[in-house]
Every structure is written in structure tokens, then in C-alpha cells.
Amino acid sequence: MEQTFSPEQFSVQAIHALQQAGEFASRTRSLSLSPSHVLYGLLAQREADAVGVLTALGHDTEKMLRELKAQLGSRQMVRWRTSGAQQQERMDPALERVLHGALAEANAAGAPFVSTRDLLVSALANPTAEIAEWQNAWRIDVDAVRQAPVRVYEQSVAQAAQQYQDAAARAEAQRSHWRLSSVFLGLAAIMVALGVYLYSTPEPEPVLFFAFVTIGWVISLALHEFGHALMAYFGGDFSVAERGYLTLNPLKYTHPVLSILMPVLFLLLGGIGLPGGAVYVNMGAIRSRWMQSVVAAAGPAANALFAVLLALPFLLISDPTLWLEHFHFWAAMALLVFLQATAIVFNLLPVPGLDGFGILAPWLPDSLHRALAPFYSFGFLLLILLFWYVEGFRTVFWRIVLVMLGELNISPVLIDAGLTFYRFWM
Structure with a gap:
């Protein structure tokens, strides 16, 4: 990912979705990380906003995830041995538009960070031909996803880091309570x-x-x-x-x-x-x-x-x-x-x-x-x-x-x- 994006701009769940998308792209030997991989990563976050909203709207997200995995997993790309500079992962321009769109969605909602729902809305609002095909097959209405009242609470990276530090401090205090x-x-x-x-x-x-x-x-x-x-x-x-x-x-x-x-x-x-x-x-x-x-x-x-x-x-x-x-x-x-x-x-x-x-x-x-x-x-x-x-x-x-x-x-x-x-x- 380019330096214009930083982890602090995304929720912990959104980062996990992007990480899982990258791992899936690497396993399938894809030449770049695309919005389709991100869609897979979003559906894999079972406790996040995106899946919560789709489920509330009546979609079978587990079935959608299986279909995505089967279709994307069948595309095994062959990578030729190249120089170090050429071997580096590059971002799909379509994915760059999705990430910018997700930031715009979060800003419009007054949210301090991008959630998985923001990523999902942006992917549906800026669809590649592949995502448009799935969107049509699954009958997903982007406005319904954007306006759905159901929301699973997501955490920012800063919040997660603070919680981790607090938990570590509590654990250390607990250990000190029992220390001779x-x-x-x-x-x-x-x-x-x-x-x-x-x-x-x-x-x-x-x-x-x-x-x-x-x-x-x-x-x-x-x-x-x-x-x-x-x-x-x-x-x-x-x-x-x-x-x-x-x-x-x-x-x-x-x-x-x-x-x-x-x-x-x-x-x-x-x-x-x-x-x-x-x-x-x-x-x-x-x-x-x-x-x-x-x-x-x-x-x-x-x-x-x-x-x-x-x-x-x-x-x-x-x-x-x-x-x-x-x-x-x-x-x-x-x-x-x-x-x-x-x-x-x-x-x-x-x-x-x-x-x-x-x-x-x-x-x-x-x-x-x-x-x-x-x-x-x-x-x-x-x-x-x-x-x-x-x-x-x-x-x-x-x-x-x-x-x-x-x-x-x-x-x-x-x-x-x-x-x-x-x-x-x-």
C-alpha cells in the first residue's frame, strides 16, 4: 500500500480485512492486490460491520465467501523470476479508488476512521467489472448497505493499542499483587x-x-x-x-x-x-x-x-x-x-x-x-x-x-x- 494511507485511518477490523486480502492474493499468486481480494477479506471478518450489515439485509455472507474463494482461488497466476524492484507488490489502481472512497465515506459520516462497512460501500460504489457482476448476482443495494441502521462497534488502532496497554498494565499489577x-x-x-x-x-x-x-x-x-x-x-x-x-x-x-x-x-x-x-x-x-x-x-x-x-x-x-x-x-x-x-x-x-x-x-x-x-x-x-x-x-x-x-x-x-x-x- 502507498504511503498516502496509514493504519491510524482504519479500524482494527478493516486492517484485518486488508491483511487477509493480501494473504489471499499471495496464496493465489495474484500480480496485484485488487478490490475483489478486499471483498474476500471483508466477508472473512465475521464479527465486523460489513458482515453484520449484509446479514441484517438478508444476505448469506458465508455462501458469498465460499463463492468468492472458489472463483478467486481458481486463478493461479504464474510469477516469473524478476528483479527485486519488479517483485514488489503493486496496488491495483481500482483498489486505490476504493480506499480513497472509503475515506470519503468515513469523513461524510463524521467517523474518525474507516470501518469495514465504509470499505464495502466504496467497493460497491466504485465497482470493478468483477465486483459489479457479483453485486448483481447477489442483489446488493449499495444505498441499503450505506443506510442500514445495524452496526457492529469497531475499534480504531489507537483504541486497540490503548486497550492492549491497559490489559498489560492490569496483568502486571495483578502479578505484583502476588509477588513476594x-x-x-x-x-x-x-x-x-x-x-x-x-x-x-x-x-x-x-x-x-x-x-x-x-x-x-x-x-x-x-x-x-x-x-x-x-x-x-x-x-x-x-x-x-x-x-x-x-x-x-x-x-x-x-x-x-x-x-x-x-x-x-x-x-x-x-x-x-x-x-x-x-x-x-x-x-x-x-x-x-x-x-x-x-x-x-x-x-x-x-x-x-x-x-x-x-x-x-x-x-x-x-x-x-x-x-x-x-x-x-x-x-x-x-x-x-x-x-x-x-x-x-x-x-x-x-x-x-x-x-x-x-x-x-x-x-x-x-x-x-x-x-x-x-x-x-x-x-x-x-x-x-x-x-x-x-x-x-x-x-x-x-x-x-x-x-x-x-x-x-x-x-x-x-x-x-x-x-x-x-x-x-x-
């Missing part, structure tokens, strides 16, 4: 490096023991909140992906005081794993009450899975004397498992603000929610009072924790040593 954050990977790498150090050093620096356990705790916090976010996403709240909750980035879940300072303070004072992070879940978007309960339970479930993974060496090796050779490392691992156990029991308490209450909340009547609403903001204070001033509550709490640790084959001696090493300045 560099923060999480960095913390995991530091934890592994510290673990190797603790394992290989008989008397490790106390501050590095503290760092290993604290980083392990932050990683468990990320896993806990990721569990909530993952189930919320599958339950229907897709906003958790946009907030970055599916990347395991602790910075997306944490608050400097509630997520770092308070849990460490609880650990130092009472030896309790207190998850302080929180993800915002739009429970209104979750599709069922069952799924709302699953979302609430997913956090403690993530802690349970992490605890089992950490406890695998203790479960697989029954000889307790083996823990003495790398005592600091195993004490740190035991302490991390202990923290997971306390976090699970702590979080499953049916107190407002904790996951245990979140599991029950979807099933409670609205009247009870209204009655409890004034106390929701005091759930944390209630826990402190229960833990420090109600001996029966503490007894039951620690008994459940010890049963869990016993099932995981974690020695209380290692836990006590881990707490001592962790509070190295006390």
Missing part, C-alpha cells in the same frame, strides 16, 4: 543467616539471639496476616490485593507501636506471643458467613502451620541430648514455636478484637452485636485484666499452651533457656 516483597525475602535471608550463626557458634552474641527470635516473630506476623488476606481474597474481597496484603510485606501489616513495640513488650514481660498487626478486610464483600469465619480463622491457622514447620526437627529427632550440642540455636527455635503456640491460643479467645471473636461474629444476632458494641474497643484491656489478675484464666491458658508444646515435642527446658537468652540484659 523484597522486605519479606530480606528478613527471611537475615533469619537464615542468623540461624546458621547460632547453630555454628558455641557462645553467640546475645543481641544476635534476640535479633533471630524477633525477626522470626515478625515473619510469623506477616504469615498470620497473609492468611487473613488470602482467604479474604478467595472469599470475594479483592481490595486486599490492591493494599499489598498478598505480598507478605510486614510493612503493609505493621504499626510501629501495636505491631512491634507491644508484642516485644509482652514477650519480655509475660512470655506471650501477641500478634499486633492487622489487615483491613471488607467483610461486606465476603460471599458467606462461613467464609467470614474462615477469614478470621486463617490467621491462627497460619501460625499453626509455621509452628509445625519450626517443630519438625523436634518431632523427627526423639533424642533430647542432641539439642545440647547447638544449645542456643535449639533454644531459639523452641522459643519461636512457643511464641506461635501462645499466639494461637491468645488469638482464638472469643474476645472482641481477636480472631476467636471474629470466627463467631458472623453467627451472632444483630441484637447481641448492638449490646456488645460499646465494649468492642476495650477488648485488649479486658485481656490484660484477665491475664494478670485472674489466676484461673492464666492457669487454663498455660495448660493449653503446654499441651500443644508437648504434642510438638518441645522441651520446657529449651523454652526457659530461650526466654533467658532473649532477655539478655535482665
